Amino acid sequence: MKNRLRVLRAERDWSQADLAQRLEVSRQSVNAIETGKFDPSLPLAFKLARLFETTIETIFSDEV
Amino acid sequence: MNCSTNNPAKRRYMWRFSVTMLLYVLFLVLAVWAFVHRHPTGPLAWVLAVLPALAIIGQMAAFGLYLREEKDEFQVALGVQSMLWGIGGTLVVTVVWGFLENFLRLRHLDLILVYPIFCALSGIAYGLLQLRYR
Secondary structure, three states: OOEOOHHHHHHHHOOHHHHHEEEEEEOOHHHHOOOOOOOOOOOHHHHHHHHHOOHHHHEEEEEO | OOOOOOHHHHHHHHHHHHHHHHHHHHHHOOOOHHHHHHOOHHHHHHHHHHHHHHHHHHHHHHHHHHHHHOOOOHHHHHHHHHHHHHHHHHHHHHHHHHHHHHOOOOOOOOHHHHHHHHHHHHHHHHHHHHHHHH
């Protein structure tokens, strides 16, 4: 699944480790989500959306 | 398994794993000593023979608890994936060896080796997954 995490992170000048800390997950997990290798669960997707003060659809897209 | 110390679930898992490993060694030494020197019979013999296996069951329970307590869903997915590779690999190794044993009269594979084979294959799978998701 495509996502805009890298862009959203860059806008806030957060590293993967910063985001991982805020999400209470490992940096490896953030990297796996960001590179599209791992699709987060709905609860984690909502957490991301809340953190970036946006909607899930703004972050993730199911376009191939 | 990655032993990063800032993850409480992993810390608890490593602690439980170490305890069950220690129990395994103690139970194994006790069982071997008892069967060599005391020749137990009846229910006591059954209990002593099964003791080391109980520690291994404890190890599996420790991993189950880790999967339940781990808050990071990606780490849970890594654990489950490596376990599935371990289970699949163990089935492949044992079934292939079983046929080789039957048709080519190869040396019998002792069943107590099944768990170490599973652990080794799961460990290899976990390492490879770590490399993939670096």
